Amino acid sequence: MALHSGTLLPLQLPKLTSGAMANAQEIRVCTNRTCRRQGSFQTLETLSALAPPNLAVNSCGCLGRCGAGPNLAILPDGLIVGHCATASQAAQLMSTLFSGSDADAKISLEALALRKRAEIEFQNRNLSEAELLLSQAIDLKPFGGMHVSFKCRSVVRLELGNYRGALQDAVEALNLAPRYSEAYICQGDAFLALNEFDSAEQSYLACLDIDPLIRRSKSFKARISKLQEKVAAVNTS
Numbered sequence: 001m002a003l004h005s006g007t008l009l010p011l012q013l014p015k016l017t018s019g020a021m022a023n024a025q026e027i028r029v030c031t032n033r034t035c036r037r038q039g040s041f042q043t044l045e046t047l048s049a050l051a052p053p054n055l056a057v058n059s060c061g062c063l064g065r066c067g068a069g070p071n072l073a074i075l076p077d078g079l080i081v082g083h084c085a086t087a088s089q090a091a092q093l094m095s096t097l098f099s100g101s102d103a104d105a106k107i108s109l110e111a112l113a114l115r116k117r118a119e120i121e122f123q124n125r126n127l128s129e130a131e132l133l134l135s136q137a138i139d140l141k142p143f144g145g146m147h148v149s150f151k152c153r154s155v156v157r158l159e160l161g162n163y164r165g166a167l168q169d170a171v172e173a174l175n176l177a178p179r180y181s182e183a184y185i186c187q188g189d190a191f192l193a194l195n196e197f198d199s200a201e202q203s204y205l206a207c208l209d210i211d212p213l214i215r216r217s218k219s220f221k222a223r224i225s226k227l228q229e230k231v232a233a234v235n236t237s
Helices: 018-023 033-037 040-050 087-098 102-123 127-139 146-160 163-176 181-193 197-210 212-216 218-236
Strands: 026-030 056-060 072-075 079-081
Touching: 026 040, 033 040, 040 056, 040 087, 040 102, 087 102, 102 127, 102 146, 127 146, 146 163, 146 181, 163 181, 181 197, 181 218, 197 212, 197 218, 212 218
Parallel strands: 026 056
Antiparallel strands: 026 072, 072 079
């Protein structure tokens, strides 16, 4: 898809046309040398975390306009936005594309901050605190990233032994993002913990259908082995 190289929007987001806002399917973030020095990897990370399920966020090579970055392209219209260097600017772009409200940008950043805090608490095995933070993030109802928060809370609830809660969160994530492979993994893990082996297998197969390369990962192989061991134990008892 061709980019309109003459159209540079220095984060004057109201100039985005209604057509561009309605049609946005992908954002590409330049991670070439100059934009990288200007913080494009942080921009890429923030946009990916805030994106709704129907928007792809990917890195790309040089988009031109070096020195005016970080630069990104909005496809399929091919509009180029420059100077998107901070988390607040990334959130502003997302809110312009999908809600048009600066308040929504602030809410989404708050939800993202809560999710990041929850990740730290989870790593430190403070599971109840992680669950609380993720619940707070979900309650904010941000325009993007909700499916990720539900997936993360599913993981936490599984660790807490709340298998039904973990399953419910995985289903919520899939309702928002039907092609979200990680949510299928969470769903399969919850089913496995509940000894619902056929459902667990179907969830893992659904994940494999979306992401065939996951077959090679050690964690996926371990899940399949655990499923087979549990099934064998039931059949021999």
